[in-house]
Amino acid sequence: MADDTLRIDRSAKTLRTLALERMREAIMDFHFQPGERLVERPLCNQLGVSRSVVREVLRQLETEGLVQMIPGHGPAVAKPDLGRTDEIYELRALLEGIAAKACAASATDDQIALLDATLAKLLEAWASGVPAEVMRATTKFYEALFESADKRVAWEIVSGLNVRINQLRSMTIASANRREPAIAEMHEIMDAIRSRKPEAAEAAARRHVESAWNIARTALLVSGEGKADLLGRDEAHSGQSSL
Amino acid sequence: MADDTLRIDRSAKTLRTLALERMREAIMDFHFQPGERLVERPLCNQLGVSRSVVREVLRQLETEGLVQMIPGHGPAVAKPDLGRTDEIYELRALLEGIAAKACAASATDDQIALLDATLAKLLEAWASGVPAEVMRATTKFYEALFESADKRVAWEIVSGLNVRINQLRSMTIASANRREPAIAEMHEIMDAIRSRKPEAAEAAARRHVESAWNIARTALLVSGEGKADLLGRDEAHSGQSSL
DNA sequence: TGTCATCTTATGGTATACCATGATATGGAG
DNA sequence: CTCCATATCATGGTATACCATAAGATGACA
Numbered sequence: 400m401a402d403d404t405l406r407i408d409r410s411a412k413t414l415r416t417l418a419l420e421r422m423r424e425a426i427m428d429f430h431f432q433p434g435e436r437l438v439e440r441p442l443c444n445q446l447g448v449s450r451s452v453v454r455e456v457l458r459q460l461e462t463e464g465l466v467q468m469i470p471g472h473g474p475a476v477a478k479p480d481l482g483r484t485d486e487i488y489e490l491r492a493l494l495e496g497i498a499a500k501a502c503a504a505s506a507t508d509d510q511i512a513l514l515d516a517t518l519a520k521l522l523e524a525w526a527s528g529v530p531a532e533v534m535r536a537t538t539k540f541y542e543a544l545f546e547s548a549d550k551r552v553a554w555e556i557v558s559g560l561n562v563r564i565n566q567l568r569s570m571t572i573a574s575a576n577r578r579e580p581a582i583a584e585m586h587e588i589m590d591a592i593r594s595r596k597p598e599a600a601e602a603a604a605r606r607h608v609e610s611a612w613n614i615a616r617t618a619l620l621v622s623g624e625g626k627a628d629l630l631g632r633d634e635a636h637s638g639q640s641s642l
Numbered sequence: 643m644a645d646d647t648l649r650i651d652r653s654a655k656t657l658r659t660l661a662l663e664r665m666r667e668a669i670m671d672f673h674f675q676p677g678e679r680l681v682e683r684p685l686c687n688q689l690g691v692s693r694s695v696v697r698e699v700l701r702q703l704e705t706e707g708l709v710q711m712i713p714g715h716g717p718a719v720a721k722p723d724l725g726r727t728d729e730i731y732e733l734r735a736l737l738e739g740i741a742a743k744a745c746a747a748s749a750t751d752d753q754i755a756l757l758d759a760t761l762a763k764l765l766e767a768w769a770s771g772v773p774a775e776v777m778r779a780t781t782k783f784y785e786a787l788f789e790s791a792d793k794r795v796a797w798e799i800v801s802g803l804n805v806r807i808n809q810l811r812s813m814t815i816a817s818a819n820r821r822e823p824a825i826a827e828m829h830e831i832m833d834a835i836r837s838r839k840p841e842a843a844e845a846a847a848r849r850h851v852e853s854a855w856n857i858a859r860t861a862l863l864v865s866g867e868g869k870a871d872l873l874g875r876d877e878a879h880s881g882q883s884s885l
Numbered sequence: 886t887g888t889c890a891t892c893t894t895a896t897g898g899t900a901t902a903c904c905a906t907g908a909t910a911t912g913g914a915g
Numbered sequence: 916c917t918c919c920a921t922a923t924c925a926t927g928g929t930a931t932a933c934c935a936t937a938a939g940a941t942g943a944c945a
Contacts, residue, residue: 413927439897449929451694454898458698462705472937473897486795493736552729552806556799563795656898681925692900697927714907716926 418448419456426465426476427565428531437466437474464563480563481619487560488612492605494553495541499588499604501548503597510547511593517543518589525582530573537572540585564615571614580610661689662699669708669719670808671774680709680717707806723806724862730803731855735848737796738784742831742847744791746840753790754836760786761832768825773816780815783828807858814857823853 425431442453457474460466467477480487506514517540524536538561545554561568571577584607591600668674685696700717703709710720723730749757760783767779781804788797804811814820827850834843 414929415927438895440895450931451697451929452927454694455698455701458701459705462702480795483795486793489740490737490796490799493740494733497732497736550729552723552726552803553733556733556802559799560795658898679925683925692898694899694901714926 415452418446418452422456431476433476433478435476479566487564492608494557495604496601498545498548498550500597500601503592503595503600506547514543525578530569533572567615570618571611574614658695661691661695674719676719676721678719722809730807735851737800738847738851739844741788741791741793743840743844746835746838746843749790757786768821773812776815810858813861814854817857
């Protein structure tokens, strides 16, 4: 009976889902600049879908925090939450801390092996030097960490926080001399988990977030003094930004 | 036919916003049962708005976690996250703890006065004995607490968690003998904040969540053994559920 | 020439109509 | 009574049409 060979792909993604993923990715990869207007009708053309679909997608991205509705002007790519970065990093430290702790306390050997594998991929990504790859691999690693810790809700929250500081994260990853310390910090976390030391794992995870936080802070200072960019420019925006 | 009980008057904000708020409230107040199907076109009639509006509202409620899309069946009121309640209460304890701590450490006298006022309202609500009132007043109190602690993001997260255990919360509030302990716990939190003892405030806040958690756990056990309700029944659902 | 009123246009918001598909219910044939 | 064909319904997806408003362009008058 169980012959799946000709079973139809039941998970047929709806057009809206595809459009949603595409848009989310486009925003997170900065194909749209923060602050850039997202005019509905042009978006229909760019995505090749109808306005209804675009509008529903925009509503979802809005509640996800990736898109802001400017009253009287419609949707725009959300600008980063500069006033809340401290709190966001604090929460990340807290949550990633408890995940690492729980993981060290209760992960199975299989789960630890999986974590090792994703960590290896993360190292490869660092070696490649492509920031977007590093970010993706980092996300994968943490996803596995939270999964092993059985903290799915916490993972959803952390993911939500990360979209709000997406720019900061990519800046910290691209920052000079971040590579060696980051790798060392990740190894500390894994070592503590492997040797089943919950407290040490929690501390290591918090340290990792805190060091990223420090980088982000100095990055903010620099861009704050210098060109005062980051807040999204109002000048000529990239317009059609082909998807 | 025309069930005008939740028809909205289009005057101030956008129609979609009004419909969203109305629906959110209706779900949280159990005018729709968990698991109940939310068929689009009937909803249009009940709300008195077009399908576009309903669909966009449903998308938003979906990403907020109040509505689940059942593949091939469309939207339904989300059932509570019974498998995740432990994690949710754990996170609430963590977050309300840090808010209370920060509040005790840095709240101004004005803010403390405001907290006292909301606490007084909460006591009134308990005196009234109306669970929905108690819930509302509790929410107000915590909102003020997080605001005074300058933890807006954390508050958003806690609010999000609360919608996922909305039923549990109303059960714990309605539970017998909850009133006196709850009031005592809240006073402990406020006393610690007033006397500027961050650690004590954090501990008190955590204790409060944990005792609610215990009530919720026993409530779950009872309903689990007993009628096995709570998960939302598939039998005759209330249909038009006059709002 | 400068200011103000008006017109136009772009945009968002809302309402419907339509189609294809998949799920469910119904009712008749065997 | 069972099983299958059909009808019905709900949904996802699309396309339009209409209206209100805000921004920008135009033009008249002081």
